[in-house]
Amino acid sequence: MKQFLSFVKKEFHHILRDKRTMFILLGMPVAQIIIFGFALTNEVKNSKIAVLDYSHDVATTAITQQINASKYFEIKKNIINYKNIEAAFKTGNIKMVVVFPENFYEDLQHFNKAQIQLIADASDPNVANTLTNYATAIIMDYQNRITDERKLPYSIHTEVRMLYNPQLKGAYSFVPGVMAMVLMLVCAMMTALTIVREKETGTMEVLLVSPAQPLKIVVAKAVPYLLLSMINIISILLLSVFVLGVPINGSLLLLLAVSFLFTLTSLALGLLISSATNSQQTAIFIALVGLFLPTVMLSGFMFPIENMPLPLRIISNIVPAKWFYTIVKSVMIKGTGILLIWKEVLVLTGMMLFFLALSIKTFKIRLA
Amino acid sequence: MNENKAITVDKLTKKFGDFTAVDAISFDVNAGEIFGFLGANGAGKTTAMRMLCGLSLPTSGTATVAGFDVYHQTENIKKNIGYMSQKFSLYEDLTVKENINFYAGIYGKSNQFIKEKTSQVIANLHLENEVDKLVKSLPLGWKQKIAFSVSIFHEPEIVFLDEPTGGVDPITRREFWSMIYKAAESGITIFVTTHYMDEAEYCNRVCIMVDGHIKAMDTPPQLKKRYNATSMDEVFLKLARNAERAQAP
Amino acid sequence: MPSVSAKNIVKFYETKNDKIQALCGISFNVTKGELFGIIGPDGAGKTSLFRILTTLLLADKGAASVDGYDVVKDFKEIRKIVGYMPGRFSLYQDLTVEENLEFFATIFNTTIQQNYDVIKEIYIQLEPFKKRRAGKLSGGMKQKLALCCALIHKPSVLFLDEPTTGVDAVSRNEFWDMLKKLKQQGITILVSTPYMNEAALCDRVALMQLGKILSINSPAEIINQFKKDLFAVRSSKMLSLLNDLKNFNEVEDAYFFGAYHHVVMKHKNEEQDLKNYLSKYSNDNLEIKNIQPDIEDCFIELMKQSHEIELH
Structure with a gap:
């Protein structure tokens, strides 16, 4: 020994x-x-995104403006059709698409509930993750603000979809x-x-x-x-x-x-x-x-x-x-x-x- | 430059930090001379030799080799000297011929020259049957003889031999020395180090370094006379026994 | 029982194209307490022989034993009782003198203190530098440290593979003085060297060349067996003198030997003939003397004999 x-x-x-x-x-x-x-932690700034707004109402416009006003995002494009999303990702250097369904504001008014979909290009999983987090934060911020004016709370559900790398492998x-x-x-x-x-x-x-x-x-x-x-x-x-x-x-x-x-x-x-x-x-x-x-x-x-x-x-x-x-x-x-x-x-x-x-x-x- | 001096060294010094490896040594080597450079391990032989070959810049002092300055004309020195050591001589995984061609090529000799000289060298060494064999398959004595031929292939003015005969059998060792004599006769100056003290006797003049200084320099008979010794071995032992560096690391 | 015994040892090395025979049937015995020299140039097979005896290599044929232990079967026992110093001074350059010694002491299950008397005389010279890294020691000092490390477990047989190669003449002398003292402690020592003049310092020597033993005997006896007349000759023109000598019919061999040429004559009592012959040439300051051969003369003679046997 x-x-x-x-x-x-x-x-x-x-x-x-x-x-x-x-x-x-x-x-x-x-x-x-x-x-x-x-x-991984690289700060994401002025990422180009697109918006697909089927509703075009007060609420969607307000959210869109707030997203655009943040230093993280720059809205490059408005898409009119769900089918064009794929093309936008492929050609437009776009990192994320925000999708508002029809009757967004009405749903919010009547059912106190509405949905937003965030579709991100997850081929770079770190960026995708960061972007959806920021966007969700902005939406939450809006939700909290309008809830203050009412007795019953609004709830906006953000659904995140990762394209190309759904499990965020590599993150x-x-x-x-x-x-x-x-x-x-x-x-x-x-x-x-x-x-x-x-x-x-x-x-x-x-x-x-x-x-x-x-x-x-x-x-x-x-x-x-x-x-x-x-x-x-x-x-x-x-x-x-x-x-x-x-x-x-x-x-x-x-x-x-x-x-x-x-x-x-x-x-x-x-x-x-x-x-x-x-x-x-x-x-x-x-x-x-x-x-x-x-x-x-x-x-x-x-x-x-x-x-x-x-x-x-x-x-x-x-x-x-x-x-x-x-x-x-x-x-x-x-x-x-x-x-x-x-x-x-x-x-x-x-x-x-x-x-x-x-x-x-x-x-x-x-x-x- | 003095035409008859192959090497002139004046107060040449090399320091490594506080340590003075070579301490203001001065000597001349005559053209065509066989000059033995002896010393105990760590006496500064290798350092001095490196400076003369243009591989290491002196700290102070002056020296010329083949008429060129060791500070500013190292490229010229390298063209005019040959070098061979026991440790590095030939590429083991190349054939004899490839080795010769490679070294000849370094010195930019014409193809005609290389061709003629190669066959001459091969004939001198009786290597006709071995030219295409890998060097590593040859006995050590042959390798050393080929290495020596290669080191003087480009007909340099001076050749530096660093322990060229270490480990070689007594017969081959003597054959090697006949080659040295022949080279010296053809006018090449020989600068040689060795641990075999009988080989010191073969030199025209011998310089013995101790602790970075030159302790003695003369012809072997004169040295033996001066130190009352019967052999160079005795002379060396008398001079180097009290070396400090052999004791102190 | 001999301390070391080798019987008909044969060793081959295979390379891509051919088989090289490193040892061609080596046999010898070394008695207890003997200082036995193996003298020969590089390529004689000294290292292979040492490696076989120290259990590092397996011989292709033959048997060998150290202190009665078989080198193949009982290699574990042998590894406990021998000291070995390989050709390169195998020290840890980044460990200090003391750390090297301590390390080798522990792997031999001993301590520096326990066997201090064995290494004392050598170690005293190293002690002032015991905190120094081995890599920063001079060649002579490294050699001493390596010897201490090989001795630290008080081995009964010491194998020293070319301990003096590349070491200057002063350190070489010192080293042999150390070996003489070790011999007095009863340690059997096998030492190999390419320096012929070191043969005289051994009790017995084996002269080796190209895997064969040319002769085994005491240095005095080897010299005794040189039966021919040998002269030392010199003049002021050594190179032409050598040529003259080689051209003389009665001269068997002539070669450089330090300040003289050594001349081996074909027949006895030809000093006068040699003098007469040389006086015909212009050799100034001619000096001719009949001398006792050196081990190197014997080696050269034996090499030539062995070469002739091969040719026939």
């Missing part, structure tokens, strides 16, 4: 003394979250995506690199010719990176909750447990790479092409898997990041519990065990 601890200590010395690498390791997730976060999805990416990089690539570095400098030779069990050496090398990864996960979660306002709807414990599971999988992959290569260059190359690229491309983080051709959809199943991404998204965004995602967790566990066993089996106790 003392032996093991001294290995871990040594490994921490390596990491702590290489300031540049440590800065990248700890700074990268922060930078990524902030960059993505900017895209919050970058957080799980960044988590997968960072874990892959820190665990798999860094672990592989540090082992291969010892081969390059020749210290591995000395370690092998010592009573230290080879496997212990390697596991000890992985421990600091495991810790570092957990720090990264926590910093990502803190940033996304407190800076970006992305909620953690499910169990935090479950989230951390799954991250730990994925970290182990990445470590096993890193070990696998390290026993297959003797130079840092090759290790980086394999890690980038073999691990990082599939994580970005095939996990569903950048591109929805449903839209991929069948072969890619099949291949995506062997990418651990896909399963991790699916689980984290469910837990974090949808608030799913273990009961609904146990299958995915099982797959990930299986992968972890498989890669771990494989890396132990291929680990060399000699040089060649």
Whole structure:
């Protein structure tokens, strides 16, 4: 045990003394979250919208004017027909359409109730979300104002419809995506690199010719990176909750447990790479092409898997990041519990065990 | 410039922060001379050699190599010198011929020149059957001989050899030195470092650096006489034993 | 029981196109407490041999044991009792002197204090710099630290693979002084080197070339077995002198050797013939003396013999 601890200590010395690498390791997730976060919270101003008004009465005119007066919107067009909405989106740089049904004011007067439909172009989900929120706020504002004049409250129901990307995929999805990416990089690539570095400098030779069990050496090398990864996960979660306002709807414990599971999988992959290569260059190359690229491309983080051709959809199943991404998204965004995602967790566990066993089996106790 | 001097060095100094790696060294190397540059690890040999090859700017002092100034004419220096070290010599994954062609190409020699000279080099080294083999498949001694031929391929005025014979077997080491002698006879100035003290005896003059200074410089017989030694090994040990840098890191 | 024993060890390396034989049937025994040198140029197979003996590589043929343990079967036992210093000084450049030593002590399940007497003499020179990172040490100091790290668990056999390569003559001398002292502590030491003059410092040496052992013996005995007459010759024109010597029928071999040329004669008692021959040429300040061969002379001779055997 003392032996093991001294290995871990040594490994921490390596990491702590290489300031540049440590800065990248700890700074990268922060930078990524902030960059993505900017895209999300970017203030939307003077967005071009269109209005389809079947009613043309006092109320619709007032609401339209108020929308137009806000700094967020600029009404570019009046549409006369429901069918033209699609065309307006496609040709007119229009981000949202406000639809007032017939007899809007009359409904409001007689039934105290009326409906407005907001149709947004959700291909950029962040913008769509922001715009509908602002528009809803303006409508609520109007509703409150006219209610003051009456005893019975008016209620305007705003129905939001997202075009092109109805579930707003991608809105919050970058957080799980960044988590997968960072874990892959820190665990798999860094672990592989540090082992291969010892081969390059020749210290591995000395370690092998010592009573230290080879496997212990390697596991000890992985421990600091495991810790570092957990720090990264926590910093990502803190940033996304407190800076970006992305909620953690499910169990935090479950989230951390799954991250730990994925970290182990990445470590096993890193070990696998390290026993297959003797130079840092090759290790980086394999890690980038073999691990990082599939994580970005095939996990569903950048591109929805449903839209991929069948072969890619099949291949995506062997990418651990896909399963991790699916689980984290469910837990974090949808608030799913273990009961609904146990299958995915099982797959990930299986992968972890498989890669771990494989890396132990291929680990060399000699040089060649 | 003095026509007979291949290298002139006057109070050449290189500092890295507080550390003076090379401390105001002065010496001349005559054209066509085999000049041995010895010193303990960390004595400043490599730093001095880098300055002379135009790879590193001196902190102060002056030096000319092949008549060119080490501050302002490094490009001219590089055209007129050859360089070979034990660590980096040839591309292992290229064939002998490809290596020769590559280095010859760097110096912008005419195709005619390259062609004639290549066959001459191949013939001198008896490599007719190996020209198309990858360098990594050849024994170390051969590699070093090819590397040396490549370093003087463009007929430089001076060639710098940094521990050229490290690890080479005794017979090949001697063959290598005959090549050095031949090159010197053809007028190329040889500037060589080595850890084999018997090789110091082969030099016309030897300069021994200790702690950034030149401790002694003369012909091997004179040095042995002055330090009352029977071999250069003894001379070196007497001079370098009290080096501070060998002790202090 | 020999401390180290190798029997007919053969090792191949496969490359894309061919099979290179690194070791062609190496056999030797090293007795307990011996300082055994393996002398040979790069490519002789020294490193492969050391790696096989330290359980890092598997031989293709043959058997070897260290302190009675088989290098294949009992590799775990061997890893507990040997000290190994690979060709490159394998230290952690970003750890301090002390941290390196402590680390290697713990992986061998010991502490610096426990075996301090083994490394004391060497470590005393390092102690003033114990807080310094290994990467910032001079070559000689790195070498000392690497030796301390290899000794920290008081190994019964110490393998030093080219510890003096690329190290200046002063540090090399110091290093051999350290080895002599270690030998007094009863540690068996196997050391490889490309420097022929270091052979004289060993109890016995194996001269190696291209995967073969040319000779195994004490340095004195190797020199004794050089039966031919050897002369050291010099004049003021060394290069033309060498050519003259090579052209003389009675000369078997002539080559540079420091300030002199060494001349191996074909027959005994030909000093006068040599003098007569050389006096015909304009060799100023001619000096001829009959000398004892050096290990390097023997090595050259043995290399040529082995080459001739191969040709026939």
